[in-house]
Amino acid sequence: MDWKPEIIAAAERIAGHIRRTPVLSLDLSGLAYPVAMKLEQMQHTGSFKARGAFNSLLSAQVPAGGVVAASGGNHGAAVGYAAARLGIPAHIFVPELAGAEKIGLIRRTGADLTVVPGVYADALAAALDYESRTGAMQVHAYDGLATVAGQGTCLAEWEHQGLEADTILIAVGGGGLIGGAMAWLQSRRKVVGVEPETACTLHAALAAGAPVDVEVSSIAANALGAKRIGSICFDLARAQGIAALRVTDNAIAAAQQVLWKEARQLVEPAGATALAALLSGVYTPAPGERVAVLICGANPSKDPLA
Incomplete structure (x- = not known):
């Protein structure tokens, strides 16, 4: 499928209805390189969805x-x-x-x-x-063509905002967001999926050679808690050779803390999952590799101001 015209059409279709979310580059403790981020948790209702x-x-x-x-x-x-x-x-x-x-x-x-x-x-x-x-x-959460094309507009927008990264880390639940990223980028940049250890649908599917059911837990399960990866995401990931890394709940919680304490960005566990791969060392960039992280959700289970 030729995704580019679908995503361009989607971007034009939704332009008057969504926010153009900000991007920034941060130096975070424990990392010897700056990390580019797109703050999609600032989208309407607190996520890219x-x-x-x-x-x-x-x-x-x-x-x-x-x-x-x-x-x-x-x-x-x-x-x-x-x-x-x-x-x-x-x-x-x-x-x-x-x-x-x-x-x-x-x-x-x-x-x-x-x-x-x-x-x-x-x-x-x-x-x-x-x-x-x-x-x-x-309206499927992650395995519909229109859903995936809509999520792909996030990466199209980021590139229009001057994204310079070689590698983009993206949290994976059912695969709609990373599916849209892969559909737009078509291997022009390296995409890495990051999942909780106990909700790893993409990792399990790639290991099995087909989507399979997984047991779901994790502090990020109310956002990354799909039981099986979507077929659209799986087909794109297999065709493009995407890696799916796993991080612990402790690493996710630590990434949440870093985003709040050092950048005053309040996110839910799913929103910090991709960053957790960098901060915990699960993903280590090569020398000179430019890295970006998509921050995807801002709806923690408890109201922080209650």
């Missing part, structure tokens, strides 16, 4: 029944936000694992909300059942 949500809704003929989405939290908030702005009915299914803050964020968008026991996979099953019963349009 608004890009795919708006593209999905604006590029389709939405039925009278509206849209339905399953989410660990951030995707649901983005779909609810986009649907409200476009006057489209939305029903969101989230697992209890999403936590009170993300559930509250979705509810504040005005979307109909159903909280189900279990994890993301349980919410997805409920959303698929709802789709079959009502005819609502499913």
Whole structure:
């Protein structure tokens, strides 16, 4: 598939609906080189997900029944936000694992909300059942063409902002964000996936030669808690030879602390996961290698100002 025209069209389609998020270069303690970052946690509803949500809704003929989405939290908030702005009915299914803050964020968008026991996979099953019963349009969190093209606009935007990195580290859940990055970059830059050790869908799929189910835990599970990598991401990763690194929960929490203490950037665990690979030494750049990190989410499980 030729992704470039799809992502360019997506960027034009969503331009009036999303934020152009800032970029910066930081010197962080423990690292002997500056790290370029794109602060996508400053996007509407606190994550990159608004890009795919708006593209999905604006590029389709939405039925009278509206849209339905399953989410660990951030995707649901983005779909609810986009649907409200476009006057489209939305029903969101989230697992209890999403936590009170993300559930509250979705509810504040005005979307109909159903909280189900279990994890993301349980919410997805409920959303698929709802789709079959009502005819609502499913907006997949990470394995839809319009979703991935929408997420690809983040990297297109970053390059237009002057990205000079050789290597970009990106957190992986179901694979929508890194899938969009790979779709846009097409191996022009090195892309490295970073996952929690106990929620490593891409690593497991690459090892098995096909997407497989994994057990999910981790402090980042309410954002990176997909049970199986998306087929779009897997096909792109296998074709491009993408590495999938794993980091501990302790490393993720430490990266959160560094981002707050040294850059005053408050992010959820998923938002710090890619940086954790650098700070923990799981990824060590070669001499002279220019490194960038995509910061992807700002919705921690507890309100820090409560």
